[in-house]
Amino acid sequence: MIKIDYQTQRLSLRxxxxxxxxFGFQVLFGLLIAVQHVDPRLLSGILNxxxxxxxxxxxxILWILSGFIGTILFVGPLLSxxxxxxxxxxxxxFWALLAVTLWxxxxxxxxxxxxxxxxxxxxxxxEGLEYLEAGRAADIVIFVGFAILAWVVLRTFPxxxxxxxxxxGLAIGxxxxxxxxxxxxxxxxxxxxxxxxxxxxxxxxxxxVWEVIHISxxxxxxxxxxxxxxxxxxxxxFWGVAMVWLSGLIGNAHHYFWIGTPEFWQFWGxxxxxxxxxxLVFCFWHIYLDAHQDRRPLENAPAxxxxxxxxxxxxxxxxxxxxxxxxxxxxVWSHGxxxxxxxxxxxxxxxxxxxxxxxxxxxxPLLRGVKDFDQRLGRIAFWLVFAxxxxxxxxxxxxxxxxxxxxxxxxxxxxxxxVFPAMQFYKVLVPVFGLVFLAGAGLLVYDLLTLGLRARGxxxxxxxxxxxxxxxxxxxxxxxxxxxxxxxxxxxGAFITLGLLSFxxxxxxxxxxxxxxxxxxxxxxxxxxxxxxxxxxxxxxxxARPAPETAAPGMDQAIDQAARA
Amino acid sequence: xxxxNGTDCRETAKRRSALAVLALMLAxxxxxxxxxxxxxxxxxxxxxxxxxxxxxxxxxxxxxAYNCMGCHTIVGNGAYFGPDLTRIHAEAGPAWLAAxxxxxxxxxxxxxxxxxxxxxxxREDAGTDDLQAYLQRYPGAAERLEQRAGQxxxxxxxxxxxxxxxxxxAFLKYTSxxxxxxxxxxPHANRRVPASWAPKxxxxxxxxAAGQTAAAASSPAPSxxxxxxxxxxxxxxxxxxxxxxxxCHATDQKRTVGPGWGQLAGHEVQLADGTTVTADEAxxxxxxxxxxxxxxxxxxxxxxxxxxxxxxxxxxxxxxxxLNSL
Numbered sequence: 002m003i004k005i006d007y008q009t010q011r012l013s014l015r016x017x018x019x020x021x022x023x024f025g026f027q028v029l030f031g032l033l034i035a036v037q038h039v040d041p042r043l044l045s046g047i048l049n050x051x052x053x054x055x056x057x058x059x060x061x062i063l064w065i066l067s068g069f070i071g072t073i074l075f076v077g078p079l080l081s082x083x084x085x086x087x088x089x090x091x092x093x094x095f096w097a098l099l100a101v102t103l104w105x106x107x108x109x110x111x112x113x114x115x116x117x118x119x120x121x122x123x124x125x126x127x128e129g130l131e132y133l134e135a136g137r138a139a140d141i142v143i144f145v146g147f148a149i150l151a152w153v154v155l156r157t158f159p160x161x162x163x164x165x166x167x168x169x170g171l172a173i174g175x176x177x178x179x180x181x182x183x184x185x186x187x188x189x190x191x192x193x194x195x196x197x198x199x200x201x202x203x204x205x206x207x208x209x210v211w212e213v214i215h216i217s218x219x220x221x222x223x224x225x226x227x228x229x230x231x232x233x234x235x236x237x238x239f240w241g242v243a244m245v246w247l248s249g250l251i252g253n254a255h256h257y258f259w260i261g262t263p264e265f266w267q268f269w270g271x272x273x274x275x276x277x278x279x280x281l282v283f284c285f286w287h288i289y290l291d292a293h294q295d296r297r298p299l300e301n302a303p304a305x306x307x308x309x310x311x312x313x314x315x316x317x318x319x320x321x322x323x324x325x326x327x328x329x330x331x332x333v334w335s336h337g338x339x340x341x342x343x344x345x346x347x348x349x350x351x352x353x354x355x356x357x358x359x360x361x362x363x364x365x366p367l368l369r370g371v372k373d374f375d376q377r378l379g380r381i382a383f384w385l386v387f388a389x390x391x392x393x394x395x396x397x398x399x400x401x402x403x404x405x406x407x408x409x410x411x412x413x414x415x416x417x418x419x420v421f422p423a424m425q426f427y428k429v430l431v432p433v434f435g436l437v438f439l440a441g442a443g444l445l446v447y448d449l450l451t452l453g454l455r456a457r458g459x460x461x462x463x464x465x466x467x468x469x470x471x472x473x474x475x476x477x478x479x480x481x482x483x484x485x486x487x488x489x490x491x492x493x494g495a496f497i498t499l500g501l502l503s504f505x506x507x508x509x510x511x512x513x514x515x516x517x518x519x520x521x522x523x524x525x526x527x528x529x530x531x532x533x534x535x536x537x538x539x540x541x542x543x544x545a546r547p548a549p550e551t552a553a554p555g556m557d558q559a560i561d562q563a564a565r566a
Numbered sequence: 567x568x569x570x571n572g573t574d575c576r577e578t579a580k581r582r583s584a585l586a587v588l589a590l591m592l593a594x595x596x597x598x599x600x601x602x603x604x605x606x607x608x609x610x611x612x613x614x615x616x617x618x619x620x621x622x623x624x625x626x627x628x629x630x631a632y633n634c635m636g637c638h639t640i641v642g643n644g645a646y647f648g649p650d651l652t653r654i655h656a657e658a659g660p661a662w663l664a665a666x667x668x669x670x671x672x673x674x675x676x677x678x679x680x681x682x683x684x685x686x687x688x689r690e691d692a693g694t695d696d697l698q699a700y701l702q703r704y705p706g707a708a709e710r711l712e713q714r715a716g717q718x719x720x721x722x723x724x725x726x727x728x729x730x731x732x733x734x735x736a737f738l739k740y741t742s743x744x745x746x747x748x749x750x751x752x753p754h755a756n757r758r759v760p761a762s763w764a765p766k767x768x769x770x771x772x773x774x775a776a777g778q779t780a781a782a783a784s785s786p787a788p789s790x791x792x793x794x795x796x797x798x799x800x801x802x803x804x805x806x807x808x809x810x811x812x813x814c815h816a817t818d819q820k821r822t823v824g825p826g827w828g829q830l831a832g833h834e835v836q837l838a839d840g841t842t843v844t845a846d847e848a849x850x851x852x853x854x855x856x857x858x859x860x861x862x863x864x865x866x867x868x869x870x871x872x873x874x875x876x877x878x879x880x881x882x883x884x885x886x887x888x889l890n891s892l
Binding site: 037055193250260266269338409507 | 630
């Protein structure tokens with residue numbers, strides 16, 4: 002395990018801690034709006050759903066960004082072999098981020114009174130656009146913050162000719178992060194044009210920028226954790242980024258099907274966004290290859306758990322669930338229903354949230370100089386948030402399928418008493434799985450905040466010994482088997498896609514939901530279960546690896562063995 | 567820069583061609599984008615849509631200021647907590663929206679919609695001032711009255727003033743006339759809704775069926791001269807429910823949209839112009855017939871429509887008797 006060689010790496014700690022606190026609050030807001038879905042009268046008129054949801058989405062974005070910043074600051078000096086440029090600016094960036102978060106939380110509540118703070122034709126306090134709810138004042142601070150981050154990264158990096166693909170990925174990522182934000186800071190009068198530009202920010206951030214930062218950071222973390230070959234990782238980063246943009250640039254068209262833009266987007270969007278999972282399959286495959294690089298047990302189990310979770314949920318949430326609703330013929334049904342948050346929750350928390358948590362698990366023990374830490378809490382927390390989020394996605398997806406049938410196909414009214422009670426069971430399931438998620442989130446926030454600060458008398462992680470034969474479940478995961486798991490996921494994804502497609506059938510339109518219900522009932526639980534089992538299988542395989550220097554013959558060393566110095 | 571195993575795999579050339587394809591895609595994307603917003607596409611623009619002295623652009627500002635898409639969806643984007651609003655103006659029409667928006671916590675009764683039809687702006691927009699013709703033209707309004715009139719809604723009351731309501735209706739009129747490539751999909755005309763989810767018949771006493779006018783249909787026969795005071799109060803209670811008054815007024819002293827009625831009759835009322843009046847019977851009747859004549863301090867004007875045409879003298883007596891009993 003590496004030591005902290007550069008003092009400015011320590012600046013990343015505060016961003017990780019801020020990330021954890023914001024994450025905790027975001028989960029609480031999410032739980033609150035999930036309960037409001039069950040009983041819409043809860044807090045109605047006091048804290049309206051739209052205010053709480055704006056907090057939920059905004060905090061989600063802010064803590065993911067905080068995690069990105071922390072990770073970039075942590076790896077920046079390692080990539081550059083020198084201290085970060087302008088540590089004073091980074092300290093300012095932290096306080097600016099904290100201030101803008103508090104300001105934004107406060108101003109969102111003005112929506113209940115219709116106060117947007119119009120001045121010079123712009124809404125300065127809050128602007129009521131999904132994901133871009135922050136007002137202009139906050140937007141400007143956020144822009145300055147992005148510019149500082151980009152400047153620090155570019156100033157820290159070595160001369161251009163020494164850059165490898167990871168440098169390029171991060172440099173392009175932080176610059177584009179700043180640039181794309183500019184498309185969201187104007188009031189647009191036309192609804193179609195406003196939605197057109199709003200997706201510039203939302204889609205190109207996620208699909209064009211965050212994905213690039215994600216690929217670069219995952220790549221470098223794998224280099225750090227598994228001594229993976231920088232060249233091989235660089236190859237993966239280049240082609241990953243290239244595929245993200247080749248598919249995602251025009252893939253943005255899948256947001257332009259129904260917002261009042263012309264029909265030809267349906268062709269371009271269906272075609273190119275169907276290719277969007279390609280880089281994710283590629284990334285997925287590379288984590289399989291890279292994790293097998295050093296063939297040793299995990300030193301820092303929680304960090305790798307969350308990286309794996311990030312890449313797998315990217316595959317399942319963004320790749321497969323995104324694929325199912327990316328065709329004009331399926332999107333016409335899924336659009337604007339609960340089917341979409343199923344994809345959004347898995348993709349956003351899974352891909353980007355888990356990466357931030359993984360980085361925190363990697364960096365915080367190093368930053369606090371902890372040689373041994375009890376990894377059990379982190380592992381339990383991973384399974385809780387992972388299973389909790391899969392459950393939430395399941396509830397959204399099935400509830401959404403019922404909603405599509407009753408609301409769109411049958412044309413029943415929303416609050417008139419039909420759609421709402423029909424979804425009630427799944428509405429209840431969301432906060433139920435939300436509680437599982439909350440338990441995991443609370444656990445990992447507690448674990449990471451106090452890691453290295455807890456009483457030293459805590460029981461040391463024991464070395465448990467396992468029988469020589471790891472059994473079928475724990476045997477080494479080979480490429481063929483990983484490929485079969487992946488194929489299984491896509492087969493369930495195909496069920497889901499066909500299920501959404503089947504809403505076009507006359508039989509369904511005339512009132513028989515059997516086909517879409519059966520396909521969704523097979524597809525969603527199947528996909529989410531196979532995902533859970535695959536991650537379990539992958540980790541079991543890694544944990545069963547013998548540690549070469551200490552293991553007695555025939556004895557596998559336990560994974561909870563502390564990270565070695 | 568890297569090629570696995572050091573072999574010559576023409577990696578640099580491959581990367582160059584990938585970047586060239588990317589540039590081509592960027593060009594395609596920008597071309598399609600420019601094409602999308604050409605005037606020749608004839609997509610409606612909010613500048614061209616007016617309603618009640620407000621433009622759709624103003625309405626969009628109101629829509630954003632209240633973060634409507636934080637609960638609803640518009641062109642399918644938003645929060646899935648409430649229904650999609652893209653087509654609501656085309657379905658329910660301006661009179662229903664005008665009746666609903668100021669007091670969103672309660673579903674409008676047909677009387678409340680009828681009152682709105684007296685508003686010249688609404689009459690002009692809807693093309694009729696007759697409730698029957700209106701409901702024929704806007705089947706969404708008929709369905710809403712039939713199934714929910716007079717019940718509580720799940721939406722909180724928002725402090726929308728009269729101009730904001732008009733602006734929102736203008737914006738929703740704009741979105742209704744947008745061409746969205748057939749979204750949301752239209753349900754099949756011959757569909758058979760599974761029995762367990764078929765709409766239930768309206769509950770008795772819950773406002774009026776679409777074809778009837780609430781006030782006339784469900785209120786008792788006109789009272790004879792010798793009606794008991796107790797009957798008069800009961801009738802008044804029925805009337806304020808049928809007319810949809812309770813969507814905005816609480817029967818205690820709480821403020822909902824308008825002032826509460828509890829402890830109102832016979833007490834001093836502070837007016838917006840600084841004067842004070844006693845809430846006698848004449849004041850109560852005037853407040854119902856010409857709501858904007860005297861505005862209570864702290865409340866915006868032009869929110870409550872005039873109920874003059876819907877309430878005859880006998881009904882007014884009953885309502886005042888009911889208010890006196892609170």
